[in-house]
Amino acid sequence: MTEKEVFGWLCEVVHPGKDDKDIVSLGMVEEVVVDKGKVTVTLSFPKRPDPLKNYLVGAVRAAVYRQAPGGTEVEVKTVVKDPAPEKKKGVQDLGLEQVGSVAHIIGIASGKGGVGKSTVAVNLAIALARLGYKVGLADADVYGPSVPIMTDTEGEVPEAEPGEEEGKELFIPIEKYGVKWMSIGYFAQPGQALIWRGPMACSALKQMILQVKWGVLDFLLVDMPPGTGDIHISLVNDIPMEGAVIVTTPQPVALADVEKGVNMFRNPSINRPIFGLVENMAWFTPEEHPEEKYYIFGKDGGAGMAERFGIGLLGQIPLVQSIREAGDAGEPVALGTRPDSLAFLDLARKLVDAIMHID
Ligand SMILES: Nc1ncnc2c1ncn2[C@@H]1O[C@H](COP(=O)(O)OP(=O)(O)OP(=O)(O)O)[C@@H](O)[C@H]1O
Numbered sequence: 001m002t003e004k005e006v007f008g009w010l011c012e013v014v015h016p017g018k019d020d021k022d023i024v025s026l027g028m029v030e031e032v033v034v035d036k037g038k039v040t041v042t043l044s045f046p047k048r049p050d051p052l053k054n055y056l057v058g059a060v061r062a063a064v065y066r067q068a069p070g071g072t073e074v075e076v077k078t079v080v081k082d083p084a085p086e087k088k089k090g091v092q093d094l095g096l097e098q099v100g101s102v103a104h105i106i107g108i109a110s111g112k113g114g115v116g117k118s119t120v121a122v123n124l125a126i127a128l129a130r131l132g133y134k135v136g137l138a139d140a141d142v143y144g145p146s147v148p149i150m151t152d153t154e155g156e157v158p159e160a161e162p163g164e165e166e167g168k169e170l171f172i173p174i175e176k177y178g179v180k181w182m183s184i185g186y187f188a189q190p191g192q193a194l195i196w197r198g199p200m201a202c203s204a205l206k207q208m209i210l211q212v213k214w215g216v217l218d219f220l221l222v223d224m225p226p227g228t229g230d231i232h233i234s235l236v237n238d239i240p241m242e243g244a245v246i247v248t249t250p251q252p253v254a255l256a257d258v259e260k261g262v263n264m265f266r267n268p269s270i271n272r273p274i275f276g277l278v279e280n281m282a283w284f285t286p287e288e289h290p291e292e293k294y295y296i297f298g299k300d301g302g303a304g305m306a307e308r309f310g311i312g313l314l315g316q317i318p319l320v321q322s323i324r325e326a327g328d329a330g331e332p333v334a335l336g337t338r339p340d341s342l343a344f345l346d347l348a349r350k351l352v353d354a355i356m357h358i359d
């Protein structure tokens with residue numbers, strides 16, 4: 001029995017007074033401690049008395065008893081937390097107001113899946129933070145959120161605090177490595193596949209961007225889901241996204257997908273600039289022979305695509321085992337000083353340059 005498992009069970013406890021939302025996504029679960037045969041759950045309640053407090057304490061106890069091994073002792077504690085919301089007057093659209101203090105919202109996109117968008121997005125975010133910028137990253141991949149694993153923040157649950165609008169809460173991003181992270185993965189039961197259908201997926205991912213207390217940010221990167229479907233168009237339309245970075249591999253087969261990605265942003269109804277192209281997996285370098293380069297997906301394919309579509313090449317990132325391992329271990333390479341770490345710092349500098357110089 002682990003704390004993560006218990007969090008999973010608590011996702012089944014809903015608050016009947018709050019649209020039947022579960023207590024984990026409501027940010028009410030302050031802490032879960034599993035110590036040998038004992039589970040202690042701490043629930044937080046706002047100062048305003050909650051008439052359902054006793055009911056929820058009982059429901060939590062019952063949920064844990066039901067799922068925990070026989071003989072487990074369960075204790076439910078409660079704490080009172082003053083949410084102290086920062087009020088801003090005269091705001092019509094809570095969502096847009098929240099991203100109002102974000103200077104640049106940049107989508108990290110590609111037409112194709114698995115080319116390394118999330119790897120590039122996470123490392124780029126960390127690299128920008130290392131350069132001294134205030135950075136956030138919203139994982140908009142509702143189907144396969146990867147940010148929690150890539151940053152080793154799985155099992156963290158963002159707190160919620162009341163927003164300006166009744167019943168609409170703001171999520172507090174998870175801070176690590178100098179970056180503010182938000183992902184739908186933080187709201188899922190560990191190991192549970194997320195199944196969202198069109199409109200629901202859309203509204204869930206917009207929430208991951210608009211219903212978040214980002215505070216003042218220089219850059220908010222949005223790790224887009226793969227593809228160029230309706231969800232993407234609606235996402236780009238409804239979020240004040242300034243422009244995009246396209247990630248690709250050098251393979252000729254990626255060309256058609258990159259074209260779709262580029263066209264999505266250049267489509268007259270969207271019409272946002274593309275700040276540049278990142279060629280990921282540009283060559284393979286074995287760990288034991290750092291000086292060698294094998295162009296297994298073809299040489300300079302990304303550079304060729306950039307030229308063809310009239311966008312700048314922001315950088316080439318090699319395919320190295322450490323990038324994959326670091327991603328899986330939740331300690332992105334951009335935190336270090338290896339050559340591939342520095343490649344992301346260079347990428348970050350070039351992106352800032354491109355954003356500042358686009359007309
Ligand atoms: N430069 C690289 N070197 C080594 N491994 C890499 C590199 N870039 C990405 N990977 C690995 O490739 C896999 C896919 O990368 P990632 O999840 O970033 O792609 P994605 O484009 O976000 O995928 P999806 O379309 O599913 O969202 C991951 O296991 C990642 O660790």
Ligand SMILES: [Mg+2]
Nearest residue numbers: 117118141146
């Ligand atoms: Mg991804």
